[in-house]
Amino acid sequence: MTTDRREEARERTEFAEDRTILANERTFAGWMRTSLGCIAIGVGFHALFNKIDPPWIPRLIATGFLLLAVLVIVLAERRAAAVIDRLNAHVVHTARRMNLRLFAGTISLGAATFAVIIWLLPISAG
Incomplete structure (x- = not known):
């Protein structure tokens, strides 16, 4: 294999890694939306029933x-953090693990707060 072909193969591999990193971020965003949807269902269920x-x-x-x-x-x-640790970004800027933890922590804290509030609300009669 010539040097040019090796360089092209290396570039294709780097681009594939970058695409995988971006796909990982989109997947995390999808799971984040699912988590927020569960919060909405929980709060809505309590409000309606x-x-x-x-x-x-x-x-x-x-x-x-x-x-x-x-x-x-x-x-x-x-x-998502495990995927970030395994891959190396070449052209794209990847999300930092701390940002993922911040999102996860904020959503978790919000869900826990709603759960506590639901149990502390007074029971309405009738």
């Missing part, structure tokens, strides 16, 4: 969705 008797049932179901949101975002962050 808070009159169900006994009152702990809608709270429990809403809390389940909120915990699912935390699980989804934490697993997505770990997976």
